[in-house]
Amino acid sequence: MKIQDTLTERKLDFVPPTRPVRLYVCGITPYDTTHLGHARTYVFFDVVRRYLRFKGHQVQYVQNITDIDDPLFERARSLGTSYHSLAQTYIRQYDQDMSALNVLPADDYPRVSASIPEIARMVQLLLERDHAYVRDGRVYFRVASFPGYGNLSHLAPVEMIELGREHGEDPDDPRKENRLDFILWKPSRPDEPSWPSPWGPGRPGWHIECSTFALEHLGNPVDIHGGGDDLIYPHHENEIAQSESVTGATPFARYWMHVGMVRLGGEKMSKSLGNMVFVRDLLGSFTADALRLYVLSHPYRAAMDYEDRALDEWSAVAQRLDQAATEEEIGHPRAEVDRWTTEFMRAMDDDFDIRSAIAALLGLADLQRSSDTALRGAAARELRRLSEVLGLSLG
Ligand SMILES: [Zn+2]
The missing domain is CATH 1.10.730.10 (Isoleucyl-tRNA Synthetase; Domain 1)
Known part of the structure; x- marks a missing residue:
């Protein structure tokens, strides 16, 4: 079996591991109803998993749920409801929609809100290894400490800075040593959930959860890491930087598979x-x-x-x-x-x-x-x- 790998930009032979195949796919932020773009990604990876099983492999499939994130808080704010009940509603809808599409459930759906200690431990490890630094109650990943940064997206730094800006990164934040550095931990706004930490009360940034879940729930390395292709930069690039900096091992994921977007009206x-x-x-x-x-x-x-x-x-x-x-x-x-x-x-x-x-x-x-x-x-x-x-x- 061959897989087109985003990192190497080559069609690679899939060499199965002697243990179950570890499959990690980035999941939803539960703040709206499942649209056809979600369906395309999760139906596709459902088929990847089914085909691996058909060929006699066991598969361990983990998909995260980003139930702590800015878009969810913004939606809850605009609806005048709690982020928690909003997330519950859309997680339930997602489960129903996937089941109606005959998508088999993943083995595990770790949620950020239930995993803060594990995520904070990962941030601590990055600090101890000098891959991160603290400024004003925030923890940033130090991109200069990771020479392979940009290898997945194949983008130049200036392109990454602009694309990051579109995805909610703040390259102009004066606390950053480097404009590409990204948030691992930050203070919460008054109406957002907050947890105590050695760096000040707050919550995790978006990217650290997937490194934590992949390493904790599957182990290093992941065999197939997937998601929509809008996640290649910054999310998956950052995941590689975090994970490989924590483990000291390369690669974090043996095969990177990305599904194209669904467009409407171009x-x-x-x-x-x-x-x-x-x-x-x-x-x-x-x-x-x-x-x-x-x-x-x-x-x-x-x-x-x-x-x-x-x-x-x-x-x-x-x-x-x-x-x-x-x-x-x-x-x-x-x-x-x-x-x-x-x-x-x-x-x-x-x-x-x-x-x-x-x-x-x-x-x-x-x-x-x-x-x-x-x-x-x-x-x-x-x-x-x-x-x-x-x-x-x-x-
Ligand atoms: Zn992810």
Whole structure:
């Protein structure tokens, strides 16, 4: 199996570990309803996990929940509600939406609010190793102490400074030794939750949680680290800097996989732009199978533009597969069937070429035209088996 790795920019052979495969995917900040962009990322990694299992690997899957962060506090403020109840509401909705999409739950969903001591310990380790410094109740990561900074995003410092600014970093903060340094711990505003710490009361910055959770819940190294491609900089770049500075070991993650954004009207689907299509609305008109096929059919690293019409087309494909999978007759393995199994696995092994894998499922579906009932039975059975890898509920 080959994986296109963001760090090396190469398609690498996946060398499985002798222990379970450690999969870490950055999760949600629960301040709004799940939109199609979230669905695309989490459905994709659901398929990565299912395929690893299909190939006989055990998988340990951790996905964090950022329930302490600025966007959540801002939304709670504007709604006049508590951040905690807002987070609870949207975590519940996310669980419902993922379950409706037939996404298998991760093994663990660590939350920031329940992990402050572990996160503070990580900050302390970075300070002890001189990778961080304290200024006015804030702790900053010292980017100059980490020579590999920028290797994941392949950006020049000036580009990182500007992109960081768009993601809420403050390069002009005069307390910083270097404009690229980022926050590990900061004081809370009066209406925000706050915890005591050796550096003053406050709360963690956004990036340190994922280093903490990956190392605590999975261990070093993580095998596959994933997320949306909007997380490459600064979030994942910072995660590498923090994690490798704490462990002293390289690499923190053996394979970095990133899923492209979903766009609407030419812009990334996002809360800030208000151009979102919600999963629960789509599930009122389309089946989970149709939605999964739609988001999975696009090359996963590329951005995709949302279109209603395309969903109609994928609904028709889902129906065709469903009808083809109903044949109950038990058939024996046949070369005509094996050919499509081989093609399905070839496609999946090629950095998750899911569009070609779907074409192989349609090849199996076409065998239902045969007058040979045993062949139809064997093809239907194989179609049901392979479609589970894509999380489809056929037959
Ligand atoms: Zn993360």
